[in-house]
Amino acid sequence: MDRRDFLRTAALTALPALPASAAFSGATFSGATLSGAPDWKGLRRRLSGTLVLPADAGYGAARRLFNPAFDGIRPGGVAYCASAADVAACLSFVRANRLPVTARSGGHSYAGWSTGTGLVIDVSRMSTVAYADGRATVGAGAKLVDVYDKLGRHGVSIPAGTCPTVGVSGLALGGGLGVVSRKYGLTCDTLESVRIVTADGRVLTCDATHHPDLYWACRGGGGGNFGVAVSFTFRTHRTRGVTVFFLHWPWARAGAAVKAWQSWAPTAPDELWSTLHLSNDGGLDVQIGGAYLGDRAALDRLLAPLVAKIGRPSSRYVSATSYQHAMMVMAGCSSLSVAQCHQAGQTAAGRLGRDLFAAKSHMAYAKLSADGVKALVAGVARAGRHTVQLDALGGAVSRVRADATAFPHRAALYSVQYYSKGTGRTWLRGVHADMRPHFGDHAYVNYIDPDLTGWRGAYYGANAPRLAAVKAAYDPGRLFSLPQGV
Numbered sequence: 001m002d003r004r005d006f007l008r009t010a011a012l013t014a015l016p017a018l019p020a021s022a023a024f025s026g027a028t029f030s031g032a033t034l035s036g037a038p039d040w041k042g043l044r045r046r047l048s049g050t051l052v053l054p055a056d057a058g059y060g061a062a063r064r065l066f067n068p069a070f071d072g073i074r075p076g077g078v079a080y081c082a083s084a085a086d087v088a089a090c091l092s093f094v095r096a097n098r099l100p101v102t103a104r105s106g107g108h109s110y111a112g113w114s115t116g117t118g119l120v121i122d123v124s125r126m127s128t129v130a131y132a133d134g135r136a137t138v139g140a141g142a143k144l145v146d147v148y149d150k151l152g153r154h155g156v157s158i159p160a161g162t163c164p165t166v167g168v169s170g171l172a173l174g175g176g177l178g179v180v181s182r183k184y185g186l187t188c189d190t191l192e193s194v195r196i197v198t199a200d201g202r203v204l205t206c207d208a209t210h211h212p213d214l215y216w217a218c219r220g221g222g223g224g225n226f227g228v229a230v231s232f233t234f235r236t237h238r239t240r241g242v243t244v245f246f247l248h249w250p251w252a253r254a255g256a257a258v259k260a261w262q263s264w265a266p267t268a269p270d271e272l273w274s275t276l277h278l279s280n281d282g283g284l285d286v287q288i289g290g291a292y293l294g295d296r297a298a299l300d301r302l303l304a305p306l307v308a309k310i311g312r313p314s315s316r317y318v319s320a321t322s323y324q325h326a327m328m329v330m331a332g333c334s335s336l337s338v339a340q341c342h343q344a345g346q347t348a349a350g351r352l353g354r355d356l357f358a359a360k361s362h363m364a365y366a367k368l369s370a371d372g373v374k375a376l377v378a379g380v381a382r383a384g385r386h387t388v389q390l391d392a393l394g395g396a397v398s399r400v401r402a403d404a405t406a407f408p409h410r411a412a413l414y415s416v417q418y419y420s421k422g423t424g425r426t427w428l429r430g431v432h433a434d435m436r437p438h439f440g441d442h443a444y445v446n447y448i449d450p451d452l453t454g455w456r457g458a459y460y461g462a463n464a465p466r467l468a469a470v471k472a473a474y475d476p477g478r479l480f481s482l483p484q485g486v
């Protein structure tokens with residue numbers, strides 16, 4: 001048993017992809033069409049990395065994101081940049097040719113907003129992970145599995161997400177929730193500095209004293225808004241033993257599980273993180289899983305009051321393991337090597353599939369009432385193939401001021417994700433609307449939602465005006481343009 005079994009993941013069937021016209025095409029620049037086609041070959045000569053154009057053999061793979069829903073989008077070119085200078089050359093090219101531009105790291109944007117019809121700047125070649133004196137310097141294209149693995153060899157880590165193939169850029173720039181966040185904070189909370197290439201081609205190192213506003217915005221303001229990050233320096237923590245657990249209950253206990261979990265999880269000791277899944281995927285199921293930075297006996301004592309309230313689980317798996325292996329378990333890679341725990345087709349040994357899904361989110365600032373619990377359970381029970389996932393917050397996340405970084409949801413008790421398999425959004429919109437009176441309008445920018453109304457307030461709360469000011473200062477011409485761009 002590991003998180004891949006536990007989570008929603010499933011073998012992908014080839015469902016129809018969205019046509020390019022249905023998806024984001026990047027910035028559209030008003031004004032005259034330039035005479036002459038862009039000199040793509042000239043750009044290729046300027047790069048130390050690789051430019052993949054539509055006629056090239058690797059183009060089919062180069063334009064793919066994690067979610068096949070966006071396979072219909074055809075970029076003008078995909079530049080695998082090897083350096084900040086490559087990124088600056090790409091930005092100069094798109095400025096000169098008035099082309100849309102999109103940054104891409106791990107390619108996991110829920111809305112597909114790391115591809116477009118112009119130039120995709122892919123940072124995955126910049127993926128070194130170096131460690132010295134308690135600090136990790138991580139290339140903007142590193143995948144989380146490699147960050148955990150390489151830092152783990154030094155006996156250290158950073159708090160980051162569960163999905164092994166998510167890129168560090170999107171994760172850190174939007175915040176970064178993970179299984180040790182209650183103990184060590186969000187990924188962005190450990191960010192000490194970021195190197196970023198801005199729209200005008202400058203390479204800036206931003207920290208608490210240099211470009212502090214941009215540094216602030218890069219900690220929760222969301223990827224794709226302020227420039228192209230090329231590397232991040234994080235403060236690390238020492239790794240330690242972890243006990244992982246997965247418990248299941250029959251569906252009849254769903255309401256009791258939500259009620260008990262939401263009182264227990266956000267106020268548990270910082271060392272304990274947990275997630276509650278209600279799923280309807282070939283059968284209704286209730287699952288609580290998590291990771292505890294401590295031993296099994298102590299975890300059993302912490303789980304006892306929860307289990308007493310919900311009732312006897314139908315299955316219970318608890319295992320004490322190393323920190324690195326725990327991250328592989330939570331990634332769904334417990335039976336794979338690190339080399340295999342990559343997306344098939346992106347690395348020679350990669351074995352992981354892509355995932356065709358659609359999602360929406362809430363951030364829960366208060367516990368659900370009895371009516372709210374009922375509505376959530378009824379929503380999951382509706383026909384379809386879907387999951388609702390509640391991830392505990394609180395702990396170290398809540399001890400940072402809401403305006404100290406751009407990530408505003410410090411007082412949230414847990415995050416809520418609604419996932420459905422395939423590209424349909426009918427169930428998602430219905431359950432989201434049903435839960436809105438109970439959860440309110442807060443959402444997480446890293447679960448970016450193309451049909452969310454009021455997204456600015458939902459993602460950023462009171463931090464939105466300051467983010468707009470940073471945008472105006474560093475990208476006044478809006479070279480970086482998202483449908484939900486700050």
Ligand SMILES: Cc1cc2nc3c(=O)[nH]c(=O)nc-3n(C[C@H](O)[C@H](O)[C@H](O)COP(=O)(O)OP(=O)(O)OC[C@H]3O[C@@H](n4cnc5c(N)ncnc54)[C@H](O)[C@@H]3O)c2cc1C
Nearest residue numbers: 105106107108109114161162163167169170177223224229
């Ligand atoms: C299966 C799955 C599991 C996930 N698990 C978690 C989790 O545990 N915790 C969590 O917090 N989130 C999680 N997420 C959400 C994830 O954090 C976001 O989707 C994140 O934006 C993905 O980053 P990426 O680099 O992989 O994606 P990309 O699609 O490459 O990028 C996302 C956004 O950032 C921009 N961007 C990418 N690279 C750069 C760069 N170098 N500079 C500036 N902008 C850039 C892109 O243009 C895009 O707008 C998960 C997502 C998926 C699909």
